[in-house]
Amino acid sequence: MERIIDMGGQRYRYRNLGALMAQATPLRSGDELAGVAAQNAEARAIAQWALADVPLADFLNEALIPYEDDEVTRLIMDRHDRNAFAPVAHMTVGDFRNWLLSHQADTATLQALAPGLTPEMVAAVSKIMRLQDLILVASKCEVVTRFRNTIGLKGHLSTRLQPNHPTDNPTGIAASILDGLMYGNGDAVIGINPATDNTSAVTTLLKMLDEVIQHYEIPTQSCILTHVTTAIEAIQRGAPTDLVFQSIAGTQAANEGFGINLALLKEGHDAAQSLQRGTVGQNVMYFETGQGSALSANGHHGIDQQTLEARAYAVAREFSPLLVNTVVGFIGPEYLFDGKQIIRAGLEDHFCGKLLGVPMGCDICYTNHAEADQDDMDMLLTLLGTAGCNFIMGIPGSDDIMLNYQTTSFHDALYVRDVLQRSPAPEFQQWLEAMSIMDPQQRLLVGQQLPAAFQQALSP
Template sequence: MALKTSLAGQTFAFADLRTLLAKASPERSGDHLAAIAASSALERVAAQHCLADMPLKIFAGLELMPEVDDWVSDLIAGQHDARAFSRVASLTVGELREHLLCADPAELERLTYALTPEMVSAVCKLMRNQDLIAIAARRKVVKRFRSTVGLPGRLSARNQPNDPTDDSFGIAASLVDGLVMGSGDAVLGVNPATDSVEDYGRVCRILDDVRAAYDIPTQTCCLGHVTTAIEAIEAGAPVDLVFQSIGGSAKTNRSFGVSLGVLREAQDAASSLNRGTIGSDCFYFETGQGSALSANGHHGVDQQTMEVRAYALARAFDCLLVNTVVGFIGPEYLFDGRQIIRAGLEDHFCGKILGLPMGVDVCYTNHAEADQNDMDVLLTLLCAAGVNFVITVPGADDIMLNYQSLSHHDLAYARETMGLKAAPEFLDWMVRQGMMDDNGALIPAPNALAAAFDRVETLLEAR
């Protein structure tokens, strides 16, 4: 297969599909670190020209990493719906972009299993940010457990009450801080500082005690390793969602300590508890550009394409939530605010096209060339794109993971400025508590936080 094109009096040749995809990627530091990025803006544009003219049929029959025995690749091949693909099989990648820009929501849904991750990654590389926003905004993915996440006109949030020592009151106090600001309709989710079964179960019980005591229509999750979750379920822990970080290759997933079989075992374990009230979507996956390179499991594939391959794994399960932790790994992979913003929009778009309930952890590390203004921009753009949920922490500063995210106040800004509401079940609960009006606006209550802290402290002492 000849992959070459002429531009500005020069001829550019690309050795294979993975090389072409890497060279066509918008610039990011991770691809430079892997020594696969375009050497110049001209080479990048040449690669995008070549990619735009490539027939989609080539992707349907070509192995991206033929030398690698990779079960993620096998999963991708097994998911491809040839009949659905026939709708777009005659198109080139560039024509697919035009098709998606004109497609209505029903057509986007019909294409979910027609397109492979590599096709979606390819067309993403040809798009401006506004293309990524406009198309993703039309692709709604709705999931349910105790609350409904992903409905039009809604913006949900994960309330992330992390504590550096997993202190019970520290977690509960932070949890309440987010609840009174309207955060938590996606999940009440803690990243534990340790990964013992005992601590996992204790965190689950703290979250579930608060949820049950106040009859909050949401779900809880301790974001420990999936094997710890399985053991905790066997020990009787109140597990709503099971969590796992995943990647786009078998080697990356081995670095996370998971396999397809282990993930299936975890879903079966969580499903057996039957804790959902309006749905049974019980998995929560996190991803992020750069994880495959960090694990030396990228096999020469660019980080954005490898990220989209992870979404094929996620959609093999009953997910309530999937989010990319977009700037968490650091500037070695996404150097500055510009790269983080682009990656966040890419990941959200690609996940939605592949049928996932996508959220984004809008975040950055303190050694990246980014600041909270960049996060304001990304949050606002994601709301325009119809993101299912974001993650919020007190003061936008995660004191356990040591990175900057969104604050609970940022969530209030986004909802009020763009006319978005919380999940319907959670909104009704907030209204009954006197913390929101019927339109979803927060109601100032000067003593509500202190009173809530007192009630939670009493609850913990009773335990």
């Protein structure tokens, strides 16, 4: 439906709600590449002004991607909870922003509201928010998940220990795992991106991780970040699988580019659930997303990349995941050009996911050809820690030698936990204290001397 706004004696036309959303989006290179961005800052500001006056209910009446053409649209519309939506149903996007920033929108209220919000609603309101608005609202959200520990509680920050190796060498992987555990990392998941993506190789890695976790009784979970079909086959072969991983996107076409659909994700979810390997909960899925994935798959339908990213969270929400991770700067400068755009995108993604009730973490990262550096990542790390991010990455030296990108290190997690008084997952914290790795004040106890249990393992 065409939308028209008169301002300053000029008339501005937007062919539909999707075009208005795109032009209201803060500048990013991916939208320029797609040809949907506003022509200049003035046009962007006018579109944001117009978007603020759009009723939230319009997003239920005007699908950005037609219902009959896209299973993600059908999921969003069919799962919408009108009773949960009722408290804000009368609001415009601008009214919604003001309400979210008020004391009325507290943690319990936002948790109850989440099923009533669509990705398009939360993407729209994010476009008219400053960074501090995104941080403030997200900090009021709490999305808690459980498998062998409890992730997402207020006052806590978890980490994915990422011990990748370019040849999947068991010794190299084990060294990185030991290093990460000594720095209190690994409570979100010990997750490996395999260099060789076949069922036999994946099963070997799963068995290795399971042996480590079981032998040392670590209250955490493992995951090999392989395609969901490989994970299903590994489960069928009896591999000790904790979490099933998959990259997901916000349109049916983009998901088909990943070789998946909603039915396949349900099959993976059900397979992992059947194992009942969790001890304190059964959230068994780990999803990764990233702004620009739909455009790179030519599945964007002329919609801006940030709105499509929010739609990916509706896919995630359907399967009650343990972890959802926006790999914010990984795709490259074609989609997020520099540190400024990466910082904005990371905060948007976290905000949108949390409002939708998704357990959001962030891979605070950049590629070597982006106009960004580690100072930019320090800023995003600190801001996301303030906003209550569920988890970040922990990688030796912040340099992934297998995927060849820059992210956050084991030390970075210690920094943000110390500065912002964040703790690991409660069960993992107790294990760290029992292993004499940390004390109750989060101080590392490991110096030159390894804990006795690990010394024994390393003895010839």
